[in-house]
Amino acid sequence: xxxxxxxxxxxxxxxxxxxxxxxxxxxxxxxxxxxxxxxxxxxxxxxxxxxxxxxxxxxxxxxxxxxxxxxxxxxxxxxxxxxxxxxxxxxxxxxxxxxxxxxxxxxxxxxxxxxxxxxxxxxxxxxxxxxxxxxxxxxxxxxxxxxxxxxxxxxxxxxxxxxxxxxxxxxxxxxxxxxxxxxxxxxxxxxxxxxxxxxxxxxxxxxxxxxxxxxxxxxxxxxxxxxxxxxxxxxxxxxxxxxxxxxxxxxxxxxxxxxxxxxxxxxxxxxxxxxxxxxxxxxxxxxxxxxxxxxxxxxxxxxx
Amino acid sequence: xxxxxxxxxxxxxxxxxxxxxxxxxxxxxxxxxxxxxxxxxxxxxxxxxxxxxxxxxxxxxxxxxxxxxxxxxxxxxxxxxxxxxxxxxxxxxxxxxxxxxxxxxxxxxxxxxxxxxxxxxxxxxxxxxxxxxxxxxxxxxxxxxxxxxxxxxxxxxxxxxxxxxxxxxxxxxxxxxxxxxxxxxxxxxxxxxxxxxxxxxxxxxxxxxxxxxxxxxxxxxxxxxxxxxxxxxxxxxxxxxxxxxxxxxxxxxxxxxxxxxxxxxxxxxxxxxxxxxxxxxxxxxxxxxxxxxxxxxxxxxxxxx
Numbered sequence: 359x360x361x362x363x364x365x366x367x368x369x370x371x372x373x374x375x376x377x378x379x380x381x382x383x384x385x386x387x388x389x390x391x392x393x394x395x396x397x398x399x400x401x402x403x404x405x406x407x408x409x410x411x412x413x414x415x416x417x418x419x420x421x422x423x424x425x426x427x428x429x430x431x432x433x434x435x436x437x438x439x440x441x442x443x444x445x446x447x448x449x450x451x452x453x454x455x456x457x458x459x460x461x462x463x464x465x466x467x468x469x470x471x472x473x474x475x476x477x478x479x480x481x482x483x484x485x486x487x488x489x490x491x492x493x494x495x496x497x498x499x500x501x502x503x504x505x506x507x508x509x510x511x512x513x514x515x516x517x518x519x520x521x522x523x524x525x526x527x528x529x530x531x532x533x534x535x536x537x538x539x540x541x542x543x544x545x546x547x548x549x550x551x552x553x554x555x556x557x558x559x560x561x562x563x564x565x566x567x568x569x570x571x572x573x574x575x576x577x578x579x580x581x582x583x584x585x586x587x588x589x590x591x592x593x594x595x596x597x598x599x600x601x602x603x604x605x606x607x608x609x610x611x612x613x614x615x616x617x618x619x620x621x622x623x624x625x626x627x628x629x630x631x632x633x634x635x636x637x638x639x640x641x642x643x644x645x646x647x648x649x650x651x652x653x654x655x656x657x658x659x660x661x662x
Numbered sequence: 663x664x665x666x667x668x669x670x671x672x673x674x675x676x677x678x679x680x681x682x683x684x685x686x687x688x689x690x691x692x693x694x695x696x697x698x699x700x701x702x703x704x705x706x707x708x709x710x711x712x713x714x715x716x717x718x719x720x721x722x723x724x725x726x727x728x729x730x731x732x733x734x735x736x737x738x739x740x741x742x743x744x745x746x747x748x749x750x751x752x753x754x755x756x757x758x759x760x761x762x763x764x765x766x767x768x769x770x771x772x773x774x775x776x777x778x779x780x781x782x783x784x785x786x787x788x789x790x791x792x793x794x795x796x797x798x799x800x801x802x803x804x805x806x807x808x809x810x811x812x813x814x815x816x817x818x819x820x821x822x823x824x825x826x827x828x829x830x831x832x833x834x835x836x837x838x839x840x841x842x843x844x845x846x847x848x849x850x851x852x853x854x855x856x857x858x859x860x861x862x863x864x865x866x867x868x869x870x871x872x873x874x875x876x877x878x879x880x881x882x883x884x885x886x887x888x889x890x891x892x893x894x895x896x897x898x899x900x901x902x903x904x905x906x907x908x909x910x911x912x913x914x915x916x917x918x919x920x921x922x923x924x925x926x927x928x929x930x931x932x933x934x935x936x937x938x939x940x941x942x943x944x945x946x947x948x949x950x951x952x953x954x955x956x957x958x959x960x961x962x963x964x965x966x967x
Contacts, residue, residue, distance in 0.1 A: 501673065502680030505943045505950075507905025510923065514939055517927040518691050518698050594804045598909055601806050602924055614804075621810060621913075625818045632814075635807035643802035 384579075387655040394651020400644025407457050408464035415454035419611045423449035428627040444629045446619055452629065455611040456637045462600075462612040463593045463641060466527055470592035471585045473531030478538025479581050483569050485539065486546025493543075500536045508533040512595060516604045523606050526599055530592050541584055545577045579656040586649035590642045597638050613638045670954060674947045681943040682733045685936050686726055694718075699742065699932050733940060739933040741926075748933035752919055752941050758828060759918035762911070763903040765834055766842035770899055774846040775892060778853025782861060783880055793850055800847025805906055809840035809913040826915040837914040841906055845899040852895050856888035863887070893960055897953030901946050 388394050407414060429445040430437045437444060443452040485496040503511075515529040549555060550573070558568050597614030599605040606612045608619075613634045620630030689695045696713035704712075713719050717728070732738065741748045781793035800808075816836060817825035823832050860866065861884055869883045908920030915921070919938055926934035 498676065498680065501677045502684060505677045505681050505947045506684070506939070507901065507908070507942045507946060509905050509908050510939055510942055513908065513923065513927060514685075514688050514935055515691070517930075517935060518688055518932075590802070597804055598806060601804075602909070602912060604927070617807060617810065624810060624814050628814055628818075631807075631810050635803065635811065638807065639799065639803040642804075643798060646798070646802055 384655045388651050391651045391654065393647050394655070397644045397647025397649075397651060400640060401648055404460050404641045404644065405464060407460040411458045411461055415451075415457045417451045417454045419450065419454040419458040420609060421450060425449065428623060428630070430627070431629050443633050444627070446616070446630050447623060447627075452616070452633055455616055456613070456634060458611040459613045459616060459634065459637065460641070462523070462606055462610060463596065463638070465523070466530065466596040467589040467592050467645070469527045470531045470534055471588050473527065474534030474588060475538055475581060475585050477531075478535035479542050479574070479577065481535065482539040482542025483546050483573055483577065486543040487550055487565070487569060487573060489547075496539065496543075500539050503533070503536045506533075509595065509598065512599060513602070513604060516599060521599075521604050521607065523610070526596055526605050529599075530595050533595075534588050534592065537584055537588060538581055541580050542577045545580055546573055549573055549576050583649060583653045583656060586645060586652055590645040590649065593638065593642055593645070667955070670951055674951050677947050678944060679730070681940065681947075682730055683726075685733075685939050686729050689932055689936065690722070695932070699930050701930065738937045738940065741931055741934050743926075743929050743931045743934075748931075748937040749941070751934055752922060752937040755917060755919045755922045756941070758916060759904065759907050759911070759920060761834070762837055762841060762916055762918055763900070763907055765838035766845070766903050767896075767900055769838055769842035770845045770849055770903075771896065773842075774849030775853050777846075778850040779857055779880070779885060781850065781854045782857035783884075785858070790854075793854070797847040797850040797854075800843045801851070803843075805840060805844055806909045806913045808843050809837070809910060812836050812840055813913075826913075828917055837910050837916055840913070841903055841910040844906065845902055848899065849892070849895060853888070853892055856891050857884055860884050860888045890957070890960060893956060894953060897949060897956070901949050904942060904945060 423445070426438075426441070426445055427447055427449040429441050429449075431444045432439055432442050434444075441451050441453070443456070445451055446455070481496050481500075485493040511533050512526075512529040515532070516525050519525045519529075555568060555572055558572050563572075596605060597612065597617070600612045600614030601618045603618060605614055608615055616634035617631055617638075620627070620632075620634065623630050689698070694713075696709050696716065696718050699716075700709050700712055717725060736749045738748045740746060741751055744751060777793045777796075781790045784790055813825045813836065816822045823836050825836075827833055861880075866879065866883060869879045874882075907916075907918055908923055910916065911918045911920040912924050919941065923935060923938040926932075926938070
């Protein structure tokens, strides 16, 4: 039966090359999505700034120069090439501080997702799989947490424990896990009725194995999409706390802290408030665009 | 419906008890609330005296019991700074916050929803692209920065509005626009996608085939069916606006609950912080209850057994 049907051309290499897995297909969809790629490029640039800040910044972000305070950006009369984006009220170079400030945002964004994601995904899996009293207890706690205005909750925690990078991460992380619970619990509840889970149970697999090997990979894409948006939210919330003076200490350059400083000089030196805000907006926009792209690409009903 | 209402009310009560527990736990997070509440330069003897006066040296469970009992009456003690009932201070500031959040909500409804509808009805036109760009900016830029930029443009450069403080509508417009920006952007996106989904439905084609006017088709049939997710989100956003007021009020020196909370944090005035948190959570819980009930009114298909 090796004879081909007459008239039918043998398939070309392109037609045969079906994506090996859904994940590859998703990555391809993502790579073809121009706005998602813009987002990815922005995210990579911010990440590179955070990693290579000491090499990229031409000056020390904390070096004060009281002889050249509030110098405007270089393209405005009075600006110099020494300070591309100008200086703040203490003569510190804005560009250097923005580059270094990306570190705080990156660290907070990643740590918050690590904390919130781990707690939230675990709680969501347990609630959705175990049901019963586990589900009831977790549901009660999430209800309470959702009843709080999250900004206020973070402010209250920082107020009691005291400001600092660790407190900020913990406070935002503890407000972020609830989002994952809702999504992961709903997914798990529908997955546990599926055949592959029933089969695993029948085969005598332990609960931990079912949760870790069978359910976790299937809720991962939903959690990843949510995690991306949570990074964006964490960056904004951290900058808000720093703006209120409840974030990282003033000696650590952060975008929100820079805005708090720049606020005093709105009428005389607008650049001190414009550029750090632009940095936050562009960084967060990059993460959001990437998140939108991931959500579309990981949607199982999307065309290949 | 009555059974559902009762169950939701019990749920709300549970949430409030949980919130009170949380508020209590936060203050005891470091182990010594007296040290947290006293100024850093206070001596050990002063802290010990304060600890005794506030009852922080009693067993934790006993403290918790009396905390819940007085929290239920809305009594969270005297403000350490003003020596007035803390909850009364928070309630005094509430009208200013409601004025601000209410105005912002109006902007969200009057700008966000129509812009989303227009954007869906005219996809791939400049209206659509402009709405999408504004939505993206609004979702990415921090609220307080938008506020600073609006102050820079309209108060400092153009001199059209005052930069801060409370007063007539001219004072209100910048803070309300700032507070509403994020939610407006969110509503634009949501309305657009909800409308796009409805517009491709069969009954829309039928409505058009019947020869109904464009406005009748898009609003009477389109928006009416896309309304449910929009209203739900509007309810959520009302909560977001109240919570976001904490930052907007600080930027614009608006004398509301949020600014009171931030001041209280810096003055270590914890009875006031607790009152604000409890007040905000109560409003949140009640809002959610109302939104759930609205759902039933708006969508006759939903039945609560």
